[in-house]
Amino acid sequence: MSAAPVEPVMSQAIELDQAEQDTRRRRKQSRWFATLFLAPTVIGIGLFTVIPIIASFVLAFFEWDIISNPKFVGLANFTDIATDPTVRVSFLNTILFVIAAVTLQLAVALGLAVLVQSKMPNFMRSFFRSVFFFPLILSAASVSIMMSYLFNQNFGLVNHFLGKVGIPAVPWLNSETGAIVMIVLVYVWQNFGFSFLLFLGGLASVPKEVYEASSMDGASGWRQFWQITLPLISPTMLVASVMAIIAALQIFDQPYVITRGGPGDATRTAVMVIYESAFQQLRFGRASAIGIVLTVLIMLVTALQFRLSRRFVFYS
Amino acid sequence: MTTKTTAVESASSKASRTPGIPHHAWYAPSKLGKYFILLIGTLLTLGPVLWTISTSLRPVTESLGASANLIPSSLDFGSYREVFEQVDMKLLILNSVLVTAACAIGQMITAAMAGYVFAKVDFRGRNALFAIVLATMMVPMQVTIVPVFMLIRGMGLSDTLLALILPAIPTAFGTFLMRQYFLGLPDELSEAAQIDGAGPWRTFFSIFAPLATPGMAIVGILAFNYHWNEFFRPLIMTISEENFTLPLGLVSLQGNMGTGSVATVLAGVVISMIPALGVFMFGQRTLREGLTAGSHR
Numbered sequence: 001m002s003a004a005p006v007e008p009v010m011s012q013a014i015e016l017d018q019a020e021q022d023t024r025r026r027r028k029q030s031r032w033f034a035t036l037f038l039a040p041t042v043i044g045i046g047l048f049t050v051i052p053i054i055a056s057f058v059l060a061f062f063e064w065d066i067i068s069n070p071k072f073v074g075l076a077n078f079t080d081i082a083t084d085p086t087v088r089v090s091f092l093n094t095i096l097f098v099i100a101a102v103t104l105q106l107a108v109a110l111g112l113a114v115l116v117q118s119k120m121p122n123f124m125r126s127f128f129r130s131v132f133f134f135p136l137i138l139s140a141a142s143v144s145i146m147m148s149y150l151f152n153q154n155f156g157l158v159n160h161f162l163g164k165v166g167i168p169a170v171p172w173l174n175s176e177t178g179a180i181v182m183i184v185l186v187y188v189w190q191n192f193g194f195s196f197l198l199f200l201g202g203l204a205s206v207p208k209e210v211y212e213a214s215s216m217d218g219a220s221g222w223r224q225f226w227q228i229t230l231p232l233i234s235p236t237m238l239v240a241s242v243m244a245i246i247a248a249l250q251i252f253d254q255p256y257v258i259t260r261g262g263p264g265d266a267t268r269t270a271v272m273v274i275y276e277s278a279f280q281q282l283r284f285g286r287a288s289a290i291g292i293v294l295t296v297l298i299m300l301v302t303a304l305q306f307r308l309s310r311r312f313v314f315y316s
Numbered sequence: 317m318t319t320k321t322t323a324v325e326s327a328s329s330k331a332s333r334t335p336g337i338p339h340h341a342w343y344a345p346s347k348l349g350k351y352f353i354l355l356i357g358t359l360l361t362l363g364p365v366l367w368t369i370s371t372s373l374r375p376v377t378e379s380l381g382a383s384a385n386l387i388p389s390s391l392d393f394g395s396y397r398e399v400f401e402q403v404d405m406k407l408l409i410l411n412s413v414l415v416t417a418a419c420a421i422g423q424m425i426t427a428a429m430a431g432y433v434f435a436k437v438d439f440r441g442r443n444a445l446f447a448i449v450l451a452t453m454m455v456p457m458q459v460t461i462v463p464v465f466m467l468i469r470g471m472g473l474s475d476t477l478l479a480l481i482l483p484a485i486p487t488a489f490g491t492f493l494m495r496q497y498f499l500g501l502p503d504e505l506s507e508a509a510q511i512d513g514a515g516p517w518r519t520f521f522s523i524f525a526p527l528a529t530p531g532m533a534i535v536g537i538l539a540f541n542y543h544w545n546e547f548f549r550p551l552i553m554t555i556s557e558e559n560f561t562l563p564l565g566l567v568s569l570q571g572n573m574g575t576g577s578v579a580t581v582l583a584g585v586v587i588s589m590i591p592a593l594g595v596f597m598f599g600q601r602t603l604r605e606g607l608t609a610g611s612h613r
Contacts, residue, residue, distance in 0.1 A: 026515070033516035034437045041430035042445065044486025049452040052463035059462065066466075112357055115350050130600060131358050134365075137592045137603065139545030141563035142585045145570050146368045149578050157367055189364070197608050250456050253547045257567050271458045271548075278462050279552055291459035298456055 060289040065282040077289035086265055087273050087290060093180075094270040098248045101184045101191075105244055106237075109192045113199035114229070129200065136193040144257035147186045148173075176266035179259050183267050186254050191247065195240045202236025203229070235309070242305040246298055270294050365589070372396070372583040395583040399569075402580060405587070407558060408565040412544060412588075415480045415561055420539040422485035424532045431494025432520060432528070436506060446495070453488045457548070465552060479553040480561070484543060490535040493609055497531030498524065534606040537599045544591055562588045 060077055064070040081087040116128045135143070150157045151172040159169045172178040210228055230237070252271040255261055261268035270290065278287035366386065372395050374388040399405055434446050468479045501524065509519040550564045560568065566584045595603060 026510075030437060030516045031439065033520075034433045034439050037429040037433045037437075037520075038445075040426040041449070041486050041491055044426070044483075045449055045452055045488060047467070048464055048483040048486060049455065049460055049488070050448070052460035052467070053452075053455055055463035055466075056459050066469075108357075112354070115354055118350065128354055128358065130596075131361050133600070133604065134596065135361060136607070137541055137545075137596050138365075138589060139547065139563045139592070141545070141547040141567050142588050145566060145581055145585050146364060148570070149371070149582060150364055150367065152578075189361070194607065197604060201608060246456075250458060252458075256551075257547075257570075274458050274461075275548075275552070278465075284462050284466075287462050288459075291456075291462070295456060295459050299454070302454060 056288045056291055059285050060292050062285045064284045066284065067282075070285070073285070077286045078293075080286060081290055081293065086268065089265045090261075090268045090273045091270050091293070093266070093268060094249060094251070097180070097184065097187075097251060097269065098245055100180075101187050101248050101251075102241065102244045104184065105188045105192045105195055105248075106240060108188065109195035109240070110199050110237075112192075113196050113203055114225070116196075117200060117203040129197075132196050133193040135190045138190065140190060140253035141257055143190050144186060144254050147182070147189075148258050151182050151186075173259060174263060176263055179263060179267050183251075183254050183258060186258065187248070187251060191244070194247075195244055198236055198240040198243070199233065202233040202240075206232045238305060238309055242301060245301050249294065249298055249301070368582050369586055372579055372586045374579060376577065376579055395577075395579040396587075398577065398580045399584045399587070402577075403565055403569045403584070404557070405565075405584065408560055408562045409587070411477060411560065412562040415477055415550075416540055416543045416591075418477075418481045419484045419543040420536045422481070423487045423490045423539040424536045426485055427487050427490030427494045427535050428525065428528055428532050430491045431496075431531075432498050432524060434491065434495040435498035436503070436524070437516065449488050449491055453492070461549070461552060468553065474553070475555045475559055477559060480543075480549060484539075484549075487535070487539070490539070493535055493606065494528065494531055496609070497528055501527055530602075533599070534602050534609070537595060537602050538606040541592065541595055541603060 059070075061072060061074060062070040063073045063076070112128075112132055116125055116132070151159075153159060153169055153171050153173065156172075158172075162168075162170060170178050172182045206229065210232065211224060250271055251269050252275065255267040255269055255272060256275075259267045261272050271294070274287050274290050274294070277283045277290060370386055370388055373391050373393065374395075375390060375392040376394065378389055430449075434442065434449075464483050465474075468474050468483070473479045473482070505523050505527075506519050509523055514522070545563060546561075547563045547567070550561045554560055554564065557565070557568070562584075566581065566588060569584060570581045
């Protein structure tokens with residue numbers, strides 16, 4: 001009488017126990033799995049990105065040439081780079097370069113994207129899309145070698161064609177303006193394809209009914225562009241500008257290969273002075289300090305993106 | 317005005333035949349004007365590359381003149397022979413292939429693993445960890461390069477190919493892409509597998525990994541293209557010429573040669589473009605998707 005009702009309860013308890021053991025085993029297995037699968041990425045990023053970021057911040061307050069012991073110097077590296085004419089002119093160059101290159105890049109990319117996205121046979125659209133995307137896959141170093149040849153003062157193709165229209169040979173590499181213009185052109189030639197792809201995506205998402213409606217209202221081509229296309233692709237415009245600015249702030253390969261920063265300091269950029277401080281002058285603390293200033297610039301641009309996207313950009 | 321209306325009408329009728337590609341008719345310049353601009357753009361984009369290829373095939377004397385003939389007067393492969401003599405091209409190519417392949421394969425595997433866990437395995441602190449991984453994408457490489465250089469030196473790996481490979485394998489962007497990819501695969505797949513008694517390992521290897529190959533292809537092609545072309549890290553991490561990669565070798569060759577035998581250097585440049593051309597021909601769509609994926613965050 002007393003044993004009978006106990007029996008089912010017992011078996012239930014055993015079953016529960018087994019189910020719990022099952023989930024426990026599964027959970028343990030899953031924890032092992034997650035740990036092992038995350039390990040290469042998480043440890044790798046920790047070792048090669050997170051710790052170096054922290055180290056870079058610490059290093060910026062030290063003087064260190066690798067050979068002797070690091071010496072704490074407080075803010076000396078920062079005051080040094082603030083007063084160093086080479087560093088100052090390099091940052092100024094970088095900012096001017098960003099303004100010129102990004103403006104040109106976005107204008108070319110948007111113009112071509114609008115044309116490619118307009119009415120045309122599909123095979124032609126994919127042809128043009130491939131063409132304008134092509135320079136993006138080449139190495140900046142190879143492109144720079146190639147362009148140094150094309151922009152050669154004496155036998156380069158660029159001066160050859162300029163000569164045909166009566167412009168005397170431009171000393172691209174020996175004049176400050178020439179070198180700056182050349183670096184901007186070479187950079188934009190290689191990178192406009194990226195913004196172009198973003199704009200193509202943005203334009204494809206604008207519903208064509210909007211255009212039909214506005215044409216019925218009698219809006220003309222340019223007015224449609226300013227009043228419809230541009231506002232509707234403003235999210236793309238914002239993303240494309242920010243990505244272009246961040247990339248251009250880090251320019252190094254082209255000036256390094258083409259001009260080594262010259263003539264004088266005319267094409268020296270922020271990343272070039274990081275490179276020179278660290279690996280030519282062995283002033284690692286100073287290089288870190290310059291790197292931090294550049295990072296802050298990049299973060300500011302990103303922060304600006306967040307603010308602007310909340311305020312001005314139109315989301316449909 | 318009338319022409320514009322017809323343009324819109326024909327554009328919309330065209331669009332109805334090819335869904336997914338809206339046609340815009342905000343501007344109605346003459347068709348001629350549009351194609352003229354696109355043609356100029358095409359010439360300016362392809363011209364420099366075609367000119368480089370053509371010059372690398374010219375007789376050396378002709379490569380120094382500024383003749384505007386695109387077609388060489390006679391084909392001369394002498395510059396290609398010369399570049400292999402001037403610099404150890406075989407070794408440069410081998411180094412580049414090794415580094416690029418190791419980085420691409422390493423990224424594909426580790427990003428798939430981490431991306432899967434971030435998408436499909438629940439654990440405490442998962443989102444915080446993923447946010448940290450994402451945040452590292454914002455920091456430019458130039459800031460971390462000095463400490464990474466020290467670290468590599470401390471590991472005794474300075475001036476080796478491993479110095480280029482090891483730090484490049486963990487990839488925040490690849491992990492982000494693979495997580496997106498796995499999020500797109502239905503959870504029911506893993507639930508069904510668990511009911512069948514499959515553990516996490518079998519669920520991943522027999523169900524999710526095979527489905528994730530297109531995503532892994534994007535990560536692989538992006539890594540291939542990036543590391544085949546990269547210049548900054550090899551410039552810092554390698555010292556002796558036997559560890560140079562192709563872009564670095566070509567730049568140092570250009571520095572050594574001056575403008576005298578420019579065709580020789582250009583032959584090297586053309587060789588360095590071949591793999592990129594291969595990717596362009598066969599993986600263009602994948603590459604395009606991957607490159608713009610970061611903008612949809």
